[in-house]
Amino acid sequence: ANPFNPAYMTGGSSSGSAAATARGWVAFALGTDTAGSGRVPAGACNLVGVKPSPGLVSSYGVVPACRSIDCVSVFAHTVE
Numbered sequence: 399a400n401p402f403n404p405a406y407m408t409g410g411s412s413s414g415s416a417a418a419t420a421r422g423w424v425a426f427a428l429g430t431d432t433a434g435s436g437r438v439p440a441g442a443c444n445l446v447g448v449k450p451s452p453g454l455v456s457s458y459g460v461v462p463a464c465r466s467i468d469c470v471s472v473f474a475h476t477v478e
Contacts, residue, residue, distance in 0.1 A: 401443060409442045410435040412471060416443040419473045426474040432463040436471030448472045 400406040401420040408417050412429025416439035419427045429436045431449040440447020448471060455470045462468035 406442070408439045410437075410439040412436045412473075413439040413442075416440055416445055416447070416473050419443070419445055419475070426472060429471045429473060430457075430460055430463070430468055431471035432468040435463075436473070440471075440473055443473075445473050445475060446477055448474075 399417075400408050401417055407413070410416070412431065412435050415427035415429040418424050420443035429439070431437060431447075436449055437447040439445075450469055450471075452467055452469050457468065457470055460468065460470060
């Protein structure tokens, strides 16, 4: 459920990381982003969501949805 309104969803496959961050359970969290599955939950949870350029952050150990564009994403309350 969305941390701000349980009637809404958090959206995207990395929404658990976004919800945990938005609730303050963690300072930041990691997810994956192929076609918005990191950025959409960040927006729905009022967070900063970063999708780095593919190859900038190692995706070693990640099972990709699409190897050429999938990458590790970061969720946080602020850029700092």
